[in-house]
Amino acid sequence: MADAADDFKYVELCKGINGLDKVVLREVRGSSAEVYLYGAHVTSWKNDHGDELLFVSSKAIFKPPKAIRGGIPICFPQFGSHGTLEQHGFARNRFWNIDTSPPPFPTNTTNRAFVDLILKPSDEDSKIWPHSYEFRLRVTLGPGGDLMLTSRIRNTGLDGKPFSFTFAYHTYFSVSDISEVRVEGLETLDYLDNLKARERFTEQGDSITFESEMDKVYVSTPTKIAILDHEKKRTFVLRKDGLPDAVVWNPWDKKAKSIPDLGDDDYKHMLCVEAACIEKSITLKPGEEWKGRQELSTVPSSYCSGQLDPSKVLEAYGSLTGRGPSSAKDFCP
Numbered sequence: 001m002a003d004a005a006d007d008f009k010y011v012e013l014c015k016g017i018n019g020l021d022k023v024v025l026r027e028v029r030g031s032s033a034e035v036y037l038y039g040a041h042v043t044s045w046k047n048d049h050g051d052e053l054l055f056v057s058s059k060a061i062f063k064p065p066k067a068i069r070g071g072i073p074i075c076f077p078q079f080g081s082h083g084t085l086e087q088h089g090f091a092r093n094r095f096w097n098i099d100t101s102p103p104p105f106p107t108n109t110t111n112r113a114f115v116d117l118i119l120k121p122s123d124e125d126s127k128i129w130p131h132s133y134e135f136r137l138r139v140t141l142g143p144g145g146d147l148m149l150t151s152r153i154r155n156t157g158l159d160g161k162p163f164s165f166t167f168a169y170h171t172y173f174s175v176s177d178i179s180e181v182r183v184e185g186l187e188t189l190d191y192l193d194n195l196k197a198r199e200r201f202t203e204q205g206d207s208i209t210f211e212s213e214m215d216k217v218y219v220s221t222p223t224k225i226a227i228l229d230h231e232k233k234r235t236f237v238l239r240k241d242g243l244p245d246a247v248v249w250n251p252w253d254k255k256a257k258s259i260p261d262l263g264d265d266d267y268k269h270m271l272c273v274e275a276a277c278i279e280k281s282i283t284l285k286p287g288e289e290w291k292g293r294q295e296l297s298t299v300p301s302s303y304c305s306g307q308l309d310p311s312k313v314l315e316a317y318g319s320l321t322g323r324g325p326s327s328a329k330d331f332c333p
């Protein structure tokens with residue numbers, strides 16, 4: 001006999017804006033996520049109180065060829081405009097398919113809310129990027145509401161030729177007020193400044209705060225980055241694997257006005273922190289596979305400036321457990 005748990009829909013395929021296919025992931029405690037097949041684009045991630053954790057522009061266009069403004073666009077096979085392809089590559093504005101038979105993952109988990117998507121090159125794509133590949137993305141919502149994205153990209157070419165690419169999970173975090181936000185875990189690192197022709201600098205100071213446009217690629221960062229939202233008393237924790245770099249982007253007022261699918265004041269409520277591989281591109285020989293993973297979680301934080309240094313707590317906790325903090329008590333002494 002079926003019990004209530006059998007009726008609960010962890011994964012549901014339905015129609016989203018403009019009739020586009022989307023997959024809704026739900027967990028029993030109430031958290032949820034939405035993934036559009038257009039771009040394999042995560043457009044929503046809600047905690048178990050129903051609070052939206054990702055920023056999506058009210059002017060976002062859910063229609064090809066424009067990528068959806070907000071959520072988590074995937075930049076592949078080219079990050080930014082450095083290369084022959086369109087800005088951030090084409091994966092974010094292609095229609096992906098549901099992958100019905102993904103190769104198994106080495107680790108067995110009990111997660112039930114996940115979807116596997118796949119992108120293969122169309123004839124048109126092969127003209128602009130002449131390589132054979134399979135790009136598999138698994139999006140998982142954990143029982144505690146954590147959001148995991150795992151990309152597996154394989155060179156399926158039979159011609160013996162390697163290919164190279166750069167990559168980013170271009171996550172738009174929803175923040176209460178950008179002036180009240182700080183990012184920890186990137187201090188003292190080297191970065192390439194996209195606003196200064198990718199010139200290399202070293203970050204000074206204790207943490208990153210925002211008072212003007214920022215567009216930096218931090219290179220070889222630690223695997224954990226914390227984004228503290230003082231007003232919301234919430235900290236996002238981003239963990240990454242296979243993705244050495246991290247982009248921090250906020251367009252601020254002037255640039256925001258020049259972006260047609262972004263509201264004039266939207267920059268105040270968004271911050272992009274992007275797990276990425278940019279400085280050194282990834283090269284795959286035929287038969288080789290690359291894996292890049294990001295895991296997002298939140299912890300409530302009653303953080304006051306100077307009271308607590310989350311990067312240090314993250315570090316200490318991570319080195320003790322080999323993992324990162326997963327609940328408020330891990331942050332609060």
Ligand SMILES: O=P(O)(O)OC[C@H]1O[C@@H](O)[C@H](O)[C@@H](O)[C@@H]1O
Nearest residue numbers: 080087088170194215247249274
């Ligand atoms: O407007 P797009 O193509 O989505 O890009 C948005 C921004 O994405 C960031 O990742 C880049 O570092 C910025 O330079 C860019 O402006």
